[in-house]
Amino acid sequence: MQELDIRQIDDAVNDAVDKSIPLTVTFESGGWVNLHSRFLAIEGENLLVEIPIDRDGSARELAPAQKVDLSFKLKHHKYLTQARVAGYVHRTDKDNHETETLSLCLPLHMQRIQRRSYSRVTVPVGKVIRVSVWRGGKDCEPTGPEGKVWSGTLGDFSAGGFRVIISADTGFDLNDGDSAGVRIAFDNGSESIYSDAEFRHCDHEGRTLSLGFQFVGLAHTMQGRETLRTIAQRMAQIMRSVKRVG
DSSP states (O other): OEEOOHHHHHHHHHHHHHTTOEEEEEEESSSEEEEEEEEEEEETTEEEEEOOBOTTSOBOOOOTTOEEEEEEEETTEEEEEEEEEEEEEEEEOTTSOEEEEEEEEOOSOEEEEEGGGGSOEEOOTTOOOEEEEEESOGGGOOOSTTSOEEEEEEEEEOSSEEEEEEETTSOOOOOTTOEEEEEEEEGGGTEEEEEEEEEEEEEEETTEEEEEEEEESGGGSHHHHHHHHHHHHHHHHHHHHHHHHO
16 A cells, blocks of 8 residues: 655546546445545545435435545556545536536545455465354444354455355345445454455355455555555465465
């Protein structure tokens, strides 16, 4: 993860605006919320973006001065930053249509991650990495026997998400978009990834379920960024071990 200087930040933002790059706006509201937007323009000290919308097409009202996390992909990197909401403004597009846009204060700090960190690494046959998943977020981990925790093994993973294999008879009942907490135990549990996640899809494979999850919020906290580094290290170790065997 590389910390960018002001010139590099300006270059990245200007390039993203020129190409109208898609943008993810993330904030915490009883859990992590991911909204979809797009770069539009720079006006003075502010960045204008499309009104962020949820996956169902609904818009979320953001308050002035609210802090939001921004992430976008550009060329061979993923960029991560934070910004403050300046407000909502009306803007006339190239077809003379007036549209409402979200105005953000231009970011002063930004990190850059190589996009290859988001390429999935498959866990080799014979290597077992245990995974536990529960409803809610990481802070909702059940502590008693009445809590529901689904246990399985890691199929593949990246800095963006992971796939876990569980038995089909475990009563798994999360729906697409539900928040979850996850613990991925490496090296007999001596080191674990402990994170918020979002359930994305389920595929039936005979007597097992293949569950896809997206990591949420890792890039936006110090602890989360340490988790990203751990994931990158584990990905590299597995790739090296596969090359040695091959």
